[in-house]
Amino acid sequence: MLGILTIVDSVIQQVITQGLTYxxxxxxxxxxxxxxxxxxxxxxxxxxxx
Structure with missing residues (x-):
C-alpha cells in the first residue's frame, strides 16, 4: 500500500491544509x-x- 493514498489520508491532508491556510x-x-x-x-x- 506504499504510495497509494486512501480516502482517510486525503481528508486528513485537506483538514491540515485548510487549518494552516486559515x-x-x-x-x-x-x-x-x-x-x-x-x-x-x-x-x-x-x-x-x-
Missing part, C-alpha cells in the same frame, strides 16, 4: 504568489516587479 494566510505578504490559491498571477507578478 492561520497563515493573513500574515503572509500580499506580494507572495506561489502556491496560494487565487493569488498566483503572472500579470500581478510582473506588475510588482516593474
Amino acid at each position: 492561520v497563515y494566510e493573513p500574515i503572509v505578504s500580499n506580494n507572495s504568489y506561489g502556491f496560494r490559491p487565487g493569488k498566483f498571477s503572472i500579470k500581478q507578478s510582473l506588475e510588482y516587479i516593474n
Whole structure:
C-alpha cells in the first residue's frame, strides 16, 4: 500500500491544509504568489516587479 493514498489520508491532508491556510494566510505578504490559491498571477507578478 506504499504510495497509494486512501480516502482517510486525503481528508486528513485537506483538514491540515485548510487549518494552516486559515492561520497563515493573513500574515503572509500580499506580494507572495506561489502556491496560494487565487493569488498566483503572472500579470500581478510582473506588475510588482516593474
